[in-house]
Amino acid sequence: MSEAERADLLLQIYYYMRLTRAMEDRTRTLFLQGRIVGGVYTAQGHEATTVGAAMTLRDGDCIVPQHRDLGMHLVRGVSPRAVMCQWLARGNAPTLGRDGQLHIGDMHQGVVPMISMLGESLPVACGVALVMKMRRRSTVVLASCGDGATSTGAFHEALNFAAVQRLPVVFLIENNGYAYSTPNARQFAIEQLAQRAVAYGMPGESVDGNDVLAVMEAVERAVAHARSGRGPALVECRTFRVRGHSEADKADYVPPALREEWLARDPIKRFEGYLTAQGLLSAERRREIEARVRAVVDDAVAFAEASPPPDPATVADYVFAPDGPIAIVGEPGATDPRYVNALDTRTGRPFCTMSQVEEAVTQL
C-alpha cells in the first residue's frame, strides 16, 4: 500500500467512525423529540470496533451484525437513508415498517438480518459460511455479538459447529462490560472472553476495542486465517458502552468513575489525535469531513421524514414468499429479475435501491 493509499484508507475509517457517531447522535435527538416510535439502542464507544472490523472485509464477504453495529452496516454499504427509514418506521424501510432499529439485512449486500434474541444469529452465520465453503469462494463471514450473548447456547453451538466444519467465520465479541445492567462478573467467570476460543479449537485474541488500528490488525489476522481455509477465529474487542442499554436506560448501575475512564478513551478522539500527529488531518480536512457527515445525515433524515408510513392494509401481507426459482446469492444469475430473490417480491424493486444515492467516500 502506498503512502497516499494508506492516508486515504485512514481518512475513510475516520469518516465512517464520525458518520456512525453522527447518525446515532441524530437518532437520539429524534428519539427525544418523540419522532421514533420504539426503543433506540446506540453504541457510543464501539465505533473503533465496528468500523475497524468491517474495514477488513472484501467484496463477497458477509457480516452478521448485532444491534450495536451501525458502523459495520455503513462500511458495508447499507444506506443511511435505509437506516433512518427503518428507525422512523417508514413504509419503504427495508423491513417495510415491520421491524425497527438495525433489524435490517440484505443478502445481496452481504448483510444477514439480526433478531433480538442475541446470539441466535451466530448459527446462521455458520450456514452462510457453509455455503461459502461449498462454493470454494475464499470469502468469509464476520459475525458479531456482545459479552451477554456469549452466555447463550446458540453462541456455543455456533462456535463448536464452525470449528468442527472449519467454516470461514470470524466471531467478533464486542465486550462492552455490561449486558443491559448485568456486568461481566455476573456474566462469565473467565479472565477474557477470548479464552473461549481455546475450548473450541480456534485461535482467539483480545484487543483494545477503542483502538481502531489495533482492532483492524487483530481482525485482519483472524480474517486471513478464516479465508485460508483453516477454520474460524475469535476476536474479543474490549470496549465500553458509555450510554445505557437503550436511551430509556440511565445506566446508573455504572460507577461514574468507570464511565469517565472510558469516556477519556473515546475511540474517535483517540484516532483523531493519531491522524493529527501523523499530519493526515488538517483543520481544513476535518471541517470537510464534518460537513460531509452532516450532509449525509441531514439527507437521510429528510429522506426518511418525506417517506410515507406503511399502509395498514398490508398488515397481514408477506408472510410467505411466492413460488419461482431462487438463485444462489453471489453466483451468476443472482440478480436476474426472473429469480424471486433478485427483486424484493414484496415491492417489486431491487433490494439495494436505497443505497444508490451514496457518495463515493474515496473522494474525501
Add this chain to the structure above:
Amino acid sequence: MTAVTYLEAISQAIREEMRRDESVFLLGEDVGTYGGAFKVSAGFLEEFGPERVIDTPMSETAIIGSAVGAALMGMRPIAEMQYIDFITCGFDQIVNMACKMYWRSGIPLPLVIRGPAGGGTHGGPFHSASPEAWFFHTPGIKVVMPATTYDAKGLLKAAIRDNNPVLYLEHKLLYRLPELREELPSEDYIVPLGKAIIRRRGRHMTMLTYGAMVHQCLKAAEQLASEDGLAVEVVDLRSLTPLDRQTIKESVMRTNKVLIVHEDTLTGGVGAELAALLAEELFDYLDGPIMRVAAPDAPYPYAPPLEMAYLPGVERIVAVARQLAAY
C-alpha cells in the same frame, strides 16, 4: 417395479431432489456414515459426499440456524431432527429466525425441517411428540403430515421445492408398515402443499384427520359401515398450513356432521381451530355438535397399556362417531 415403504418414499424424495438440484443438501445428527437413526439417508454419503450430507454435532440450534443461513444464500437445506421432540432445542431458530425472515426482509427462506413424529412405538415422553400445533399457530412456516407412501414422497418433494420454511412431520409408526407399501410412479411427481384429499366418500359424517390417524379413521369408517350402515367420509388434510379450507367445508356441507381426529393432545390442538372455523362459517349446515377425538392432555407415556390408552384408536373413534351419528 417394487412396492416401497413410507420410509423408502421419503428417502427417494430426498435423493431425487438432491440429484435434480445441487442446492439441496441434508444436515443433521448421524445422517452421514450411519445413514440416519432410521436409515432415511442410508447410502447418501457415498453418493453425495460429506459436503451435501453433513453429520453435525448434537446441536439443534446449530443445525436449524445453519440451514437458515444456507437458505439465505439461496440453497435448499433439509435439516433432520433425529426425533421430532428435539425440535424444541431449535425452537427459537424456527419461530423467531426462520418464520419471520421473509416477512421482514423480503428474502425467501427455502428450508425443510423434517423428522420422525408420533407415538405407538413406545418412545415415551421424549421420542413420540406430535408438535404440529406449536407451528400451526406460528405464521411463516408450512406444516405437512403425510399419511401414505405416495404422499410421503410427493409432499416432501413439494416441500423441498417450496420457497418457505416447511415443517415436514413423518409418522415413525408408518415408516415400515407392510400395508403401506406402494408402487410409486417412476416419473417425477409432487403432491402440492395445501391440498387435502378425500380418502373415503360418505354422506353421514365427515372425519377430518391427518397423519397416522388417517388409517385409524379409515378402519373406524369400515367398521361403522359394516356394523351400523353408516357412510363416513374421511378427509386427509395432508397439509395443516396452508389449510385446505375449501375441501373441508365442501365435505362438511355434504355430510352435515363432523368428527375431528388427531393424535396430538386435545386442548389448543389443530382440531380446536378446525372446530372454530366450522362453527363460524358453517353453523347452518351442522346437524350435530362438532366432536373431537384426540390424546388426553398429558405427555406421551411409555408403558404399552398407558400408550394404548393414550393414542386415539379405532374403538374410541367408533364410539364417538356413534354418538355423533345418533345425535
